Amino acid sequence: MDERILVINPGSTSTKLAVYEEERQVWRESLYHPAGELSAFHRIQEQYDYRCRHVRGALQRAGIALCFDAVVARGGLTHPIPGGVYRVNERVKRDLWNATMEHAANLAVWIADELAAEADCPAFFADPAVTDELREEARLTGLPELSRVSVFHALNSRAVSRRYAARIGRRYEDLRLVVVHLGGGISVSAHCCGQVVDVNNALDGEGPFSPERAGTLPAGQLVDLCFSGKYTRQELRRMLCGRGGLVAHLGTTDVPTIVRWASAGDKKHRRVLDAMLYAVAKQVGAMHVALYGQTDAILVTGGMAHSDYCTGRLSEWLRHVAPVVVWPGEDEMGALAMNALGALRGELPVRDYEGV
Numbered sequence: 314m315d316e317r318i319l320v321i322n323p324g325s326t327s328t329k330l331a332v333y334e335e336e337r338q339v340w341r342e343s344l345y346h347p348a349g350e351l352s353a354f355h356r357i358q359e360q361y362d363y364r365c366r367h368v369r370g371a372l373q374r375a376g377i378a379l380c381f382d383a384v385v386a387r388g389g390l391t392h393p394i395p396g397g398v399y400r401v402n403e404r405v406k407r408d409l410w411n412a413t414m415e416h417a418a419n420l421a422v423w424i425a426d427e428l429a430a431e432a433d434c435p436a437f438f439a440d441p442a443v444t445d446e447l448r449e450e451a452r453l454t455g456l457p458e459l460s461r462v463s464v465f466h467a468l469n470s471r472a473v474s475r476r477y478a479a480r481i482g483r484r485y486e487d488l489r490l491v492v493v494h495l496g497g498g499i500s501v502s503a504h505c506c507g508q509v510v511d512v513n514n515a516l517d518g519e520g521p522f523s524p525e526r527a528g529t530l531p532a533g534q535l536v537d538l539c540f541s542g543k544y545t546r547q548e549l550r551r552m553l554c555g556r557g558g559l560v561a562h563l564g565t566t567d568v569p570t571i572v573r574w575a576s577a578g579d580k581k582h583r584r585v586l587d588a589m590l591y592a593v594a595k596q597v598g599a600m601h602v603a604l605y606g607q608t609d610a611i612l613v614t615g616g617m618a619h620s621d622y623c624t625g626r627l628s629e630w631l632r633h634v635a636p637v638v639v640w641p642g643e644d645e646m647g648a649l650a651m652n653a654l655g656a657l658r659g660e661l662p663v664r665d666y667e668g669v
Contacts, residue, residue, distance in 0.1 A: 388441025527557030
């Protein structure tokens with residue numbers, strides 16, 4: 314009998330659902346939550362009943378009974394934890410309910426746990442964005458008050474790594490890989506024998522700039538900008554994450570359009586786009602050093618990996634470092650299902666979340 318898995322992935326204005334029978338996706342739906350409806354809720358926790366009701370409604374409309382071997386949820390913003398597959402328990406539910414960083418993903422384990430209880434099956438979550446396996450040397454900065462933080466595209470980066478390993482007949486745990494995720498944010502992670510030992514904070518202020526994030530900035534100039542009186546704290550935070558990067562320079566995050574302008578000879582679009590890709594290549598170089606110069610492959614994934622221009626420019630800079638393998642797009646739903654399937658089959662260890 315094929316293992317049957319329900320996948321739950323809430324986003325800011327949607328909740329994505331999918332059912333897998335082993336590796337095959339047999340049903341998928343994305344529930345859109347209008348801003349007018351969400352505006353009635355002041356905190357993410359208040360959306361729990363609303364989202365759970367919509368998930369149940371979608372399953373009922375599709376005629377899908379609560380009969381699963383596992384329910385797997387997108388991981389929320391807990392305190393930093395090692396990567397892997399985790400059982401949903403009361404500790405993680407408590408920590409996500411009281412999380413300081415609010416995101417709809419924090420509700421996923423709650424919904425998964427409720428439905429799994431009715432289906433009499435385990436509930437899991439896997440590789441949350443706060444996955445933290447940094448080696449100690451990677452944590453310190455030049456100020457004791459500030460430490461580097463691991464926030465990145467852990468789910469997709471690790472899933473692509475496992476798929477690549479399977480394709481070449483190797484174990485992920487035996488490889489040294491640099492994974493470049495090119496999305497609205499950009500993360501470049503060093504995977505050493507199954508652990509992500511270094512990565513830029515892809516959320517708010519480190520690494521390459523991206524379509525909507527500012528990345529690493531000249532520290533002295535940033536301090537001066539903060540005390541210039543021109544911007545509020547909230548406006549500055551928004552400049553770092555949401556209104557920085559390509560959109561700050563070019564007024565858009567639409568990379569295909571930027572590529573068309575750059576390819577047509579527009580100097581400004583080409584200069585900004587190439588600067589971003591150059592910063593990505595430099596970050597790969599740093600992660601290559603983190604792997605002691607023994608990188609087996611550089612995997613380029615995420616939405617921008619569909620662009621031949623972007624992957625071509627990166628390959629020009631990186632082909633002498635290690636083989637560059639392009640793996641376009643991201644499949645969070647498939648990655649979550651793959652983790653749950655590995656846990657059910659005993660191929661992946663299942664961790665217990667211990668809390669703060």
